[in-house]
Amino acid sequence: MLLQGKTGLIFGVANKRSIAWAIAQALAGAGARLAFTYQGERIESGVRELAASLGGDGSLVLPCDVTKDDDLDTVFGEVDRQFDGLDILIHSVAFAAKEDLEGRFVETGRSNFLLAMDISAYSLTAMVRRAEPLMVKRRGGSVVTMTYLGGERAVPNYNVMGVAKAALDASVRYLAAELGTANIRVNAISAGPLRTLAARAISGFTVMEEHYEKRAPLRRNVDASEVGQTALFLCSPMATGITGEIVHVDAGYHAMGF
Numbered sequence: 001m002l003l004q005g006k007t008g009l010i011f012g013v014a015n016k017r018s019i020a021w022a023i024a025q026a027l028a029g030a031g032a033r034l035a036f037t038y039q040g041e042r043i044e045s046g047v048r049e050l051a052a053s054l055g056g057d058g059s060l061v062l063p064c065d066v067t068k069d070d071d072l073d074t075v076f077g078e079v080d081r082q083f084d085g086l087d088i089l090i091h092s093v094a095f096a097a098k099e100d101l102e103g104r105f106v107e108t109g110r111s112n113f114l115l116a117m118d119i120s121a122y123s124l125t126a127m128v129r130r131a132e133p134l135m136v137k138r139r140g141g142s143v144v145t146m147t148y149l150g151g152e153r154a155v156p157n158y159n160v161m162g163v164a165k166a167a168l169d170a171s172v173r174y175l176a177a178e179l180g181t182a183n184i185r186v187n188a189i190s191a192g193p194l195r196t197l198a199a200r201a202i203s204g205f206t207v208m209e210e211h212y213e214k215r216a217p218l219r220r221n222v223d224a225s226e227v228g229q230t231a232l233f234l235c236s237p238m239a240t241g242i243t244g245e246i247v248h249v250d251a252g253y254h255a256m257g258f
């Protein structure tokens, strides 16, 4: 029970395929008490059911659109009221318009560019700013966000999301640099392709999966539970020396040059 007595707040569960859900299962399995947010009434009941299936109280499930400061204020205020501080923050949220996940990156319009950056990159900073005082109450904390190799290299069709991931990766380093003195660690997991709602929006996603299977050192794709276990590691006492890091959970694909 690596996380016995710890509290966590998870952004990004949409359904049982969500990476955030795999992370939630790993953290809850290690004894953490969790709160969840969901975006939009359409998925509320599904997220509530999933949260309840973890046992415990599983009751803190709050609406949050990460583009809305008021929503974020309410979530962190409520979490503080119920948990009296916070140990773990999971940021597993991203969005880009479907038309920008195919074709030419150069065609990306200004408002879609800003929307992708707002939801997929800025939201981490907006969350961490609000988490900081709660984590200070616990004398430290661990933040984990989800990124992808498309922020480090040009990946076909990933386009504006790759630019947002590059901003997210840089945010991880700046946040880690600033919050280290408060013993708050900030890391990212760069996952290989996983069949989720968000991934299905990327044109040619199945081609990407097949390519990983052929080229990755482990000659396979990863499973969401492997991402969950890595998040658990990063949030646990086993990783107290790690911050500002991007851990690739991609069967080794990132290591290949060709």
Ligand code: NAD
Binding pocket: 011, 012, 013, 014, 015, 017, 018, 019, 020, 038, 039, 064, 065, 066, 067, 091, 092, 093, 094, 095, 119, 146, 147, 148, 190, 191, 192, 193, 194, 195, 196, 197, 198, 199
């Ligand atoms: P998902 O669709 O299950 O999760 C995306 C989440 O983002 C959803 O819960 C959705 O509600 C949320 N979201 C979108 N806009 C929001 C907003 N305005 N406010 C609040 N929430 C909002 O898909 P996923 O693949 O689990 O994605 C989670 C993270 O993992 C994303 O950052 C994604 O880029 C990253 N990632 C995914 C893969 C993959 O292959 N699936 C690989 C690497 C990284």
